[in-house]
Amino acid sequence: MRVRFHDIFALIELSVVPMPKTELIHRLRRALPGTSVLCEQAELAPYECDGLSAYRSLPLAVVLPENETEVCAVLAICAELGVPVVARGAGTGLSGGALPVADGVLLSLAKMKHIVELDPLARTARVQPGARNLAISEAAAPHGLYYAPDPSSQIACTIGGNVAENSGGVHCLKYGLTVHNVLKLRVADVSGEIFEIGGDALDAPGYDLLALLNGSEGMLGVVTEVTVKLLPKPERAQVVLAAFDDVARAGEAVGAIIAAGIVPAGLEMMDRLAIEATEAFVRAGYPLDAEAILLCEVDGGNEEVSQAVMQVRKIFHDYQALTVRTARDEAERQLLWAGRKAAFPAVGRLAPDYYCMDGTIPRRQLPRVLARIAELSRHYGLRVANVFHAGDGNLHPLILYDANRLGELGAAEAFGADILAACLEAGGTITGEHGVGMEKLDSMCSQFAAPELETFHAIKQAFDPRGLLNPGKAVPTLARCAEFGAMHVHRGREKFPGLPRF
């Protein structure tokens, strides 16, 4: 099968006749206002990377369409000229998914940021792809409603980017990911034709294309409008903080909460280094004598929350928490969350650079995986702070390094790849919510076998036969995996189990 795919790619390359840049720019300028097409080096620079700054590349041009018609015009021109297109929202992604391709156009949806319609009775909002995640909740607030997925970058990140990455957030254990909260998408296909998937109903006829589009990393189409579900704001939310002198016991307490039938709105864990960094930065009042802290939020009706808080406190005490504290008021609750939400920048102050991983594991594997990460940290001589969406098993180890020191970036990347391998060995996945992008292509070779990768390529082809949308991201070619094969660990079965690897 590998040969067949190579043939297809060879055909694709043959069918794309390279166009001079001037022709492309000329055509784009005729279709869009002059100020919406950027091609000078200095204008392009801000778009050279997304939130993963280790990868940089300048596109041929950046276009900033103001409406769907302009998006379609850009796509039609690029399709005709065989020019690749990379869509971008706010550029806050952490896996290089919006990294420009050097011979392509970067399509920024930043100007399409309007909330088109809000229907408080049906509890839906129809928004343009460049609308900020938080802006939707702000617009819904007067009606007592909000948009549930809340990635930590929600002040800046856009709903289009959220759809591309199937973003989660601290509340997704209870309220789901983007895929659970999107009802309808208007999508421009690679040739600039519009199609609609989903609808105003709770399901749609035919295949569940919403499931495919959410998390497709801009590979299948360009989203021009999103209809999201809005939820009623819970009457009350309360957070309980607990400190533990043992990470494993904190992990067990998490399992006990779930087993007790409580579905917390958020359940977060931080380890010692993350606590220290955050406390120095935000002064959230986290105990500094702990190996791990847990933040458990419960929400719902007033009485229900009171009851759940009592249960959670008891479980924490049963698991020998050093301290258990319930936020006295809304201000303290916000402060406790502020610490967690600032964990990345706080850890960022400890070193010139950090590299954030996103593996997800079955929760019970937490002690084993954390021990392995500590072992790897010693091996690479790089510190790591662990921030963990404990409720759903999504681990964010932050590897600290200094890119200006020779070899440290390489070491951090190798460290990261080893962490992902450990997540796979534990029965998990290489990415829970940040996406594959450019960053985790090699790790995809470990998670999936050739027939599965071929199926992904075939899905891509069903939407984008010539492979012009965000080429080279999210799904590695089989050739790349063959080269990576020497390191191949598939579903926990190492090819060379006898070899020591760190």
Place this chain on the structure above:
Amino acid sequence: MQGIIEQFAQSIRSAAEDAAPLCIRAGGSKDFYGGALAGAPLDVSAYAGVIEYEPGELILSARAGTPLAEVESLLAAHGQMLAFEPPHFGTHATLGGCVAAGLSGPRRPCAGAVRDFMLGVRMLDGRGRELRFGGRVMKNVAGYDVSRLMAGAMGTLGVLLDITLKVLPLPERELTLSYEMPESEAIAAMNHWAGRPLPISASSFHDGMLALRLSGAESALAAARARLGGEEMKNGDAFWRALREHEAQFFGTDAPLWRIAMKSSAPPLVLPGAQWLEWGGALRWYAGAADAQQVRGQAAAAGGHATLFRCSEKPVEVFQPLAPALLQVHRRLKRAFDPAGIFNRGRLYAEF
């Protein structure tokens, strides 16, 4: 079990060689649903059994032929449930059929549908190759989300083997409230209440009676009960079961039964015959003689679609026809998974 998988793969490979259709089937409880059965039967009921169940992880993995009743009673024994309340439509329903049909019950608007709980699948494609997508974790964005794509695909993309689902705790208590009111008021009320922080887990309107089910902690139900008024229904559980399983008299009709999914707040549909609303107004069952064009036109105007759910004869497409661009994508996806076009031919759309 690997032997059974090899047998399935062998059947698939030889069917693909001859381009001979295969009809994937286990308990047969959903035979009535979708286009007519076609092809040589591929009976998957022997591939059964729960593989892994970790109550503390909120995850259950089971083989596709596992009886749905077995899955649900195991979960209930641990105080958990399939929160999408799948209809069984018979005692022989299996987990695989439940996923392939993609049908969800009364709790759907509040808890989510089958697809929302899909975490991973292991399957055989049209070349007889074993594929795994998703996994046994709550969050997973590695590769396209193929496991969710299987929900509601009517078995047209492959033979499901192992299915991993997210499960949820059973609510501490449930109670049902009822009210008498006309349809338009009921639609307004269901939508209004769904926008308030209330522990509503199901809603229904039929024959002048609005019913709301509340689920949650005792204290939460008491508080909501005080706010919502209404009469408490004595046999609430039986009422919702009759709706979920279509055991209520309304569903025993000889008239064609349509399933109309649409915008929840849309005004009453004007169609000759009887209707039963659920999902806060987002799902309207219609039993009557209106022609397909009329039903589908009204559904589309309300942002939705209509399925000819049960009918002794199916003179029209069962599912709402797709726009040409979408049909094209469907054909290509079908070809990607099943190049010889052997699986459940015509069960979803006549074109494939």
